[in-house]
Amino acid sequence: MSLCRRNFLLSAAGASLASAQAAPRRLLIPRVSARADLMKNYAAVLLDQALAAAGLPVTLEPTPELIPQNRALQELGRHSGRLDVVWTMTSVEREQQARPIRLPIFKGLFGWRLLLAPHEVSERLREVQTLADLRAFSMLQGLEWPDTGVLQANGLRVVVSPSYDAMFKQLRLGRADAFPRSVEEVWWEHDRYGQGLTVVPDVCLHYPAAVYYFVAPDDDELAAAIELGLHRLRTTGAWDRLFLKHHGDDLARARLGSRRVLELHNPLLPKATPLDRPELWFRPQG
Template sequence: MTLRRRDLILSSAALPLASAQGAPRRLRIPHVSPKAETERSYAAVLLEQALAAAGMPVSLEPTSELIPQNRALQELGKHRRLDVLWTMTSVEREQQAQPVRVPIFKGLYGWRLLLASSEVAARMAEVKTPAELRQFSLVQGLEWPDTGILQANGLNVIVSPSYDAMFKQLRLGRADAFPRSVEEIWWELERYGQGLAVVPNICLHYPAAIYYFVAFEEPELAAAIELGLKRLRANGSFDSLFMKYHGEDLARAKLGSRRVIELRNPLLSSQTPLDKPELWYRP
């Protein structure tokens, strides 16, 4: 299928949504992270701009409470408390809801730095291979896809049901390190990282995509989001917004000067667009 024909198909699919007149369509989105105000987060702003580019102005309405990722996916289904969410994809998640297969963070959540105590950070800085990394314990969330990815690579993972408790586990020596994305780690270090440090010299990398998801019963909404993202990529707005929100974190991380420990991600669908380098960030 040519790109032009695909664009026409997406435009036709989005037409019922885009042609509505009057007030912007209200879209319910989840509060999925303690970082920043949801309605002005990067993913929310990008969603707003993408749908505007597709001809469908929207008003985003975040939930008042924090919603775990797996529960948010369920809320797209029969309960229908949500219209759109964004989360890391996996084969299992793509069976629960309809993904829009554009990695909105350009794979940034697969670039991981490590939080650790100063003493552990000094030792981990010498790690060169996954085998050496297995000597350390890594704490992760109970239902996070990253947990399964790290475990699939044979790493020593300690699972925690509580986000706040993970930082405490590091300080108490119950886990050695907490792998965090470049987009998260500096904010977390400032707010939760008393007595902790970012491990120098190394970073982990595995292919990881965060997609927008909608209910299977909303193909027109999925098509409108995909069309809008395509148009933002074409006119440069996508990359400009990405760098506006993440450029400072990337500059601070200095990924290009770190030793990269490559890991595999067996949770990815075969439909993940890994063959399109323009969709992914590389240092």
């Protein structure tokens, strides 16, 4: 489908949505983190602004309980009615469960990884020059996280944990050497859980990774509205401004342009990922 035809269809869908929705639509989203309240959450704010830009007024309502990412996608896939939108890192398997809107909402930030490690391991890790050097260390990851498969596919030793809250204690106890965390996560986690841990200087990992909004497989109306709204926010520059408002301080603190970047491949990335559109992805300035 040509870009012009796609834009025409999206605009038509947006007009239909605007006329069809007299009252705000209630959208159920997962409570996936203990972090800041809903309207300080970047993905929630971006979703709200995108749907407003598409002419679909909504109210976002998080679930009372935390829902793991895989279970949230399963809820979408089986039309349980418990969720309407989920945002999470994509993979081939996940795109078979639910419908992705293929615009990376974090501009690939979840593929830029800094290493959280005990102080006594940090000095050795900062001297790592190559991926082969890194294979001498063990990496901590979550049981069902796509990143686990990415690290393993690159020959890294991975220690898997089923409990996020326990992972920082496991790291302090020496059960793994480092915990690769995204630029978007690592500073908050270090401030909250990082006693005895440090963010390793001078080095970082990078692999292509996209976090998308997902909806139920047959929710054409909502999928069209989200895509249309994101395109409109990107065109006006509102998306970039929101991105920098929420992530600019973390990126400045990370100094990615001055770090040694270890590139990893991501075999879990679907072929339809828009890697050929550089305007959708963050790249550090050297």
